[in-house]
Amino acid sequence: MLKTISLYTGAGGLDLGVEAAGFTTTVAVEIDKWACQTLRHNRARWNPIQQDIHLVSSSELERISGCESGEAALLVGGPPCQPFSKSAYWSNGDTHRLDDPRADTLSAYLRVLRDLKPKAFLMENVFGITYKGKDEAINLLKRVIHNINQVEGTNYTFSLGVINAANYGVPQTRERVFIIGSREGMNFKFPL
Numbered sequence: 001m002l003k004t005i006s007l008y009t010g011a012g013g014l015d016l017g018v019e020a021a022g023f024t025t026t027v028a029v030e031i032d033k034w035a036c037q038t039l040r041h042n043r044a045r046w047n048p049i050q051q052d053i054h055l056v057s058s059s060e061l062e063r064i065s066g067c068e069s070g071e072a073a074l075l076v077g078g079p080p081c082q083p084f085s086k087s088a089y090w091s092n093g094d095t096h097r098l099d100d101p102r103a104d105t106l107s108a109y110l111r112v113l114r115d116l117k118p119k120a121f122l123m124e125n126v127f128g129i130t131y132k133g134k135d136e137a138i139n140l141l142k143r144v145i146h147n148i149n150q151v152e153g154t155n156y157t158f159s160l161g162v163i164n165a166a167n168y169g170v171p172q173t174r175e176r177v178f179i180i181g182s183r184e185g186m187n188f189k190f191p192l
Contacts, residue, residue: 161190
């Protein structure tokens, strides 16, 4: 079984795609009570935790998922995108990016990556996270993953790709950034 640990699960859209690819979500962390209610109704076996990820220890994720460090096949999640979203530009002229308190969810994702050492990770976010001159979050992710590799003896890669959901049947133009890494150093090749 390809076991997945899910963070920032929302109503489970990303996890449903991962499930369709043959993975099994073993624990799902989501702070929003309505999203958790949806998860409990539709996918109770995902063991949804309604909590701020900063208050959920890695050992609790291990216990609930049944995956000891290094066992999970995949860490998946889309940390909140508001710090990097174009809509903030439209509403108030700029975003706070890493100065936005919600951007600290990137650090929580990286903490779980470091502690649980899944075989691979997948992170999804908005295209704005890659804007030239405003890509400090991408640089932070690369730097921390490099540090995890140095300290933990892993070989996580960092493959970044932009995928437009309209090319996969979604009835809207919806560009998303996917960051995918393999603990064993394999590079991911994105579809054309």
